Amino acid sequence: MTLPQLGDYLATLRAATPLIHCMTNYVAMNSTANVLLATGASPAMLHAPEEVAEFTAISAGLSINIGTISSHWADAMFTATTTADQHSIPWVLDPVAVGATHYRQSLCAKLLTTNPSVIRGNASEILALNGLASQGRGVDSTAASGQAVDAAIALAKQHNCIVAMTGESDWVTDGTQHYRINGGHPLMPQVTTLGCGLSALVTAFVAANRDTPLEATAAALSCFSIAGERAGNSAQGPGSFQVALLDALYQLTPDDLTAHTQWEARRAV
Amino acid sequence: MTLPQLGDYLATLRAATPLIHCMTNYVAMNSTANVLLATGASPAMLHAPEEVAEFTAISAGLSINIGTISSHWADAMFTATTTADQHSIPWVLDPVAVGATHYRQSLCAKLLTTNPSVIRGNASEILALNGLASQGRGVDSTAASGQAVDAAIALAKQHNCIVAMTGESDWVTDGTQHYRINGGHPLMPQVTTLGCGLSALVTAFVAANRDTPLEATAAALSCFSIAGERAGNSAQGPGSFQVALLDALYQLTPDDLTAHTQWEARRAV
Amino acid sequence: MTLPQLGDYLATLRAATPLIHCMTNYVAMNSTANVLLATGASPAMLHAPEEVAEFTAISAGLSINIGTISSHWADAMFTATTTADQHSIPWVLDPVAVGATHYRQSLCAKLLTTNPSVIRGNASEILALNGLASQGRGVDSTAASGQAVDAAIALAKQHNCIVAMTGESDWVTDGTQHYRINGGHPLMPQVTTLGCGLSALVTAFVAANRDTPLEATAAALSCFSIAGERAGNSAQGPGSFQVALLDALYQLTPDDLTAHTQWEARRAV
Structure with missing residues (x-):
């Protein structure tokens, strides 16, 4: 069990420049659009109920992030994910702070009924999210890594999707195969909305590589790990890091990605 | 037929620091405010129906961008453009992705009834937008340059306004006189919301130079072309480009603008 | 009467990494989150009426900024400030452009009934804001410094809170003690939302130093003055300034802050 040449997935993305419909939080919109553009995808941000289904249907992928959710957005997101599901358009859920309020929990439970292709979140x-189904209210605190990995696998099996869990190391699983991606930089948590941008980038990779969502997700994670490490090496702080990250994503080549991905296959489940 | 000293329009803008009421998309708000501030105008972003008319009436110009439109915003935009029209305050329409959904088409058709001073968009x-009036549903795909220029001229004549069509080269027309502005840099399409910022900058130039909207629009386009070229020459990618563009707009002098504008008069129509 | 070792307040903030619930304007969300992260606090942006009270109650501080206000947000802000008041959670009001429209004036008057810990604004x-209570409609124009200082003191006394008034020099008062903080850089007004970010940073300092809000507010102002001066010395314009400011906030140490704060006690009132 090995990860294939991840650079191939980046080459495919750049050739396709997939149109990614992003319904994300206000904080992340600009940085997310720039992450997609720098890497080679084509972002579009829109959310009006009057047009959301029409637009999702012509998109290559849909990225949903509940960071600054409100009821109008929640309804439109459900319309969009339902449309994506009906048209077999891949969609990715970023369940920001789902453990923090009951409102987020019930929204995520509803969105999960429309079959996400990938879920991308941190360990908490x-x-x-796994607790929504199995144990009632979710867990807020950072939990031991082992527990979180088990939750990721359970979630992937339950929803028949890929789960990407990011932090110091990133993990990606389809419930059976399971990889760890290393890299990144300690400055990354000091910059806002990097995780949101990564979720959108996962969407772009999966949209451009529809038959291999596990590997495509791993490729997106590895892009951020490699570009993040490079940006961190040249940065003076979180301001210059953010600038350097976009430059590094833009400069990253498929060969680079294949050669520098730091991954481990952890276990067959 | 020649373009006058475009630097004069920048000098007038900086002396006036016009207050520009921006109703723009969430992705573009921060970068748009920074483009206006760097160049010398004074941005204000607000959209509540309770205050929008009161504020438009005290502004020097109004910039309307439908990128992340929803119904509350659409109604408030119409209130604002109606107010601008009644008070003879210049306003600029940026019809983001108008060809993509029916919702955008009907909104733009409504806004066009309130007499924009300038329309700024890409060829599609x-x-x-021209198709709304003449051929039903708009065209999404990038069309041949000649067709798009004809559409720009037709739109300018029909709405008695300036049309600025930007891309690798920029075009500006009042329906009779017609200029091409060259410059810019290939990194520009890799950075989000530059076009949105340019539309707001057009608003500022037109607000500060009310009697000469064609030349004022050309001056705004040329600022972006020159500053973009300079930023591109020093940038490592789209992250550093964005930073360098704001610095270049800030550093641009009126003499610079006059000396380095690359324009051609194309034809009398 | 002297300001104590301001670096101690930064050390306390970094040890606590206080969770700051931000309800701020769309333009400022990203930059505000980055200011908080760079300095050492933990930002969260959310505003849905369904969850806002639940989340404010678990936050260390609440930052309210009315920049792009609309009715849904206004209602949710009042719910949040009421919750903060009931739970004795410090909250900070940034009354953006309160003098510009009647809508802003009535909203601020309502929010002031829920006992802010700090008000942070410019002289206008x-x-x-002071005129809301004492003289009817507020004053828009930049007024003489003396008048504005008197207004700050009156406001602090009336609402039993700290007032921070920022500009070329910053002032902070509890109605009795009164300090001026110098520093900063002329590029600061050329970058959007720095004041908004500063208001959020004041919230973080006050949240982490609850018994000494006057000194905590002064420490936040001084962070911006010192980091702003350093950023300005290395910047080529507003683009690179913004990047350098985040780096400088990140690099600022408690000893630095104590050593380089430029303050004057102005008078006992």
Whole structure:
């Protein structure tokens, strides 16, 4: 069990420049659009109920992030994910802070009924999301890594999707195969909305590589790990890091990605 | 037929620091405010129906961008453009992705009834917007340059306004006189919301130079072309480009603008 | 009467990494989150009426900024400030452009009934806010410094809170003690939303130093003055300034802050 040449997935993305319909939080919109553009995808941000289904249907992928959710957005997101599901358009859920309020929990439970292709979150979010089904209210605190990995696998099996759990190391699983991606930089948590941008980038990779969502997700994670490490090496702080990250994503080549991905296959489940 | 000293329009803008009421999309708000501030105008972003008319009436110009439109915003935009029209305050329409959904088409058709001073879009948007009146549903795909130029001229004549159509080269027309502005840099399409910022900058130039909207629009386009070229020459990618563009707009002098504008008069129509 | 070792307040903030619930304007959300992260606090942006009270109650501080206000947000802000008041959670009001429209004035008057810990604004906003109570409609124009200082003191006494009035020099008062903080850089007004970010940073300092809000507010102002001066010395314009400011906030140490704060006690009132 090995990860294939991940650079191939980046080459495919750049050739396709997939149109990614992003319904994300206000904080992340600009940085997310720039992450997609720098890497080679084509972002579009829109959310009006009057047009959301029409637009999702012509998109290559849909990225949903509940960071600054409100009821109008929640309804439109459900319309969009339902449309994506009906048209077999891949969609990715970023369940921001799902453990923090009951409102987020019930929204995520509803969105999960429309079959996400990938869920991307941190350990607390993955635990909380898994807890929605198995244990009632989600868990807010950072939990031991082992528990969180088990939750990721359970979630992937339950929803028949890929789960990407990011942090110091990133993990990606389809419930059976399971990889760890290393890299990144300690400055990354000091910059806002990097995780949101990564979720959108996962969407772009999966949209451009529809038959291999596990590997495509791993490729997106590895892009951020490699570009993040490079940006961190040249940055003076979180301001210059953010600038350097976009430059590094833009400069990253398929060969680079294949050669520098730091991954481990952890276990067959 | 020649373009006058474009630097004069920048000098007038900086002396006036016009207050520009921006109703723009969430992705573009921060970068748009920074483009206006760097160049010398004074941005204000607000959209509540309770205050929008009161504020438009005290502004020097109004910039309307439908990128992340929803119904509350659409109604408030119409209130604002109606107010601007009644008070003879210049306003600029940026019809983002007007060809993509029916919702955008009907909104733009409504806004066009309130007499924009300038329309700023890319070739697809100009074609789609012109198609609203002449051919039903707009055109999404990038069309041949000649067709798009014809659409720009037709739109300018029909709405008695300036049309600025931007891309690798920029075009500006009042329906009779017609200029091409060259410059810019290939990194520009890799950075989000530059076009949105340019539309707001057009508003500022027109607000500060009310009697000469064609030349004022050309001056705004040329600022972006020159500053974009300079930013591109020093940038490592789209992250550093964005930073360098704001610095270049800030550093641009009126003499610079006059000396380095690359324009051609194309034809009398 | 002297300001204590301001670095101690930064050390406390970094040890606590206080969770700051931000309800701020769309333009400022990203930059505000980055200011908080760079300095050492933990931002969260959310505003849905369904969850806002639940989340404010688990936050260390609440930052309210009315920049792009609309009725749904206004209602949710009042719910949040009421919750903060009931739970004795410090909250900070940034009354953006309160003098510009009647809508802003009535909203601020309502929010002031829920006992802010700190009000942070520029001279025009402080004058307008004080005018709400004492003289009817607020004052828009930049007023003489003396008048504005008197308004700040009156406002602090009336609402039993700290008032921070920022500009070329910053002032902070509890109505009795009164300090001026110098520093900063002329590029600061050329970058959007720096004041908004500063208001959120004041919230973080006050949240982490609850018994000494006057000194905590002064420490936040001084962070911006020192980091702004350093950023300005290395910047080529507003683009690179913004990047350098985040780096400088990140690099600022408690000893630095104590050593380089430029303050004056102005008078006992």
